[in-house]
Amino acid sequence: MILVTGASGNVGKAVLQEVAKSRAKHRAMYRSTVEATKAPPGTETVIADFAKKDTLLTVLRNVDSVYLVCSPIPQLVELESNMVDACVAAGVNQVVLNSAMGAGDYDKSFPSWHRKVEDKLKSTRLSYTILRPNSFHQNVVAFFAPSIRTQGVFYSSMDAARVSFLDVRDIAVVAAKALAGGEHAGKTYELNGPEASSYAEVAEKISKQVGSAVQYVDIPMEAQRKAMLEQGMPEWQVTALLQLQEYYTGGKGGSVDGLLQRLLGRAPITMDQFLAEFADEFRGQAANA
Ligand SMILES: NC(=O)c1ccc[n+]([C@@H]2O[C@H](COP(=O)([O-])OP(=O)(O)OC[C@H]3O[C@@H](n4cnc5c(N)ncnc54)[C@H](OP(=O)(O)O)[C@@H]3O)[C@@H](O)[C@H]2O)c1
Structure with missing residues (x-):
């Protein structure tokens, strides 16, 4: 079972579309019941909030892989860390973390927040794939x-x-592949257009x-x-x-390199x-x- 968080957001919605297309067993997490009604047909939906730790274990019941994303807000570190803790407690296997370009070498702004969550995730026993996308189309x-x-x-x-702008729909394809773990486990992908x-x-x-x-x-x-x-x-x-x-x-x-194309198996x-x-x-x- 795959859990897609942030399913109402730009990237999360695109990831959910990809996962739903793959027909893998999946669940989408929303905060808003109104947004949850927009999930693709066949998607199980759950309402939860990273800030409410007691809601997270239920959401993760029987879940093997999680796509983790949060809005770019200062609370992101605490909110995503709560989810990482919950993933450990729930026995999740693989987490695909939506980070950002610059998390590897920029200690300011959004990249520095994402880096803290990356480090937290790496300190656990969880298998992970980290996506560090450049700016979205x-x-x-x-x-x-x-x-x-x-x-x-x-x-x-x-x-x-x-x-090097890239499309959230291409990030989503990579995320959906990484949710299966395998060759993507333990990898950090810098994604450029x-x-x-x-x-x-x-x-x-x-x-x-x-x-x-x-x-x-x-x-x-x-x-x-x-x-x-x-x-x-x-x-x-x-x-x-x-x-x-x-x-x-x-x-x-x-930066322009061939990584995104290789991961997609087609031109971005x-x-x-x-x-x-x-x-x-x-x-x-x-x-x-
Ligand atoms: N924009 C770029 O070019 C770019 C480039 C690289 C990386 N990034 C990173 O990509 C990430 C996602 O960007 P985005 O544009 O997809 O963001 P977004 O549209 O704001 O989506 C964020 C998602 O997180 C959910 N969320 C926020 N707070 C939550 C909470 N307390 N509990 C549960 N869910 C919560 C939101 O749900 P609600 O709808 O309920 O608020 C929404 O579904 C950001 O972290 C950003 O730093 C962005």
Whole structure:
């Protein structure tokens, strides 16, 4: 039995789709009963919360493998650690941990939080596979599409830093394979996309797929901080995002290697393919009228 946690989230939902497709016996964990109704047909659903330790053992009954993911919040270390403890207590065999690029060498921001959970997991008797993905294609819709729809522009302070974006659906394929353990047990996979692009190049790609001019505007980091705070983002999140950007502007996010392709057994989804599929997300009201 496989347990997929974070089944309402970006990666967890994609992992659940993959696991459900494989017809393996599985269960999906949600916090919200409303979200649980969206599970694929044939999926057993459970309601639990990493913060409520007493809910976790029941969820793990008869479970052999767990896909573990949590939102990128400061409590992630404690929350995922609770689940790791519960996996040990419940006799789980294999845990696939969704970590992040940078967990191996960056002691700030989200990567440093993920590293703490990686270390915790490795200190147990559990078999594990750690996934350290680069930035998701889906971030381009989540973070850039709103201002592109209204102004044809997106802003950041990434300068010419390159990012090897990858698709959460490809991460999910790797996660589903790793849940079986086997050759993936004990491995840490740094997952990068098939090409590295600067934000200016991403803007060109969006323009091409959407059919109207889209521009990337580089702004000073302090201006980006101010804008994010004015949008109502909490200070911890703004700081973590800007520190992560420093990792990229330091040249760390643009690796391209064949690992993802080898793990998938096919070519990864490219940014162009992703943008062609989701072009409508970037079209403004005028275009949709
Ligand atoms: N975005 C990127 O480019 C990127 C790159 C590399 C790594 N990552 C890492 O990938 C991870 C997942 O990202 P994502 O975009 O999929 O996040 P997400 O959409 O926020 O999904 C997180 C999932 O965790 C669940 N969750 C949160 N708190 C929980 C709790 N107390 N108990 C049980 N479940 C809880 C959420 O459930 P609810 O719906 O109930 O909140 C949701 O299903 C993050 O840790 C992030 O650091 C992201």
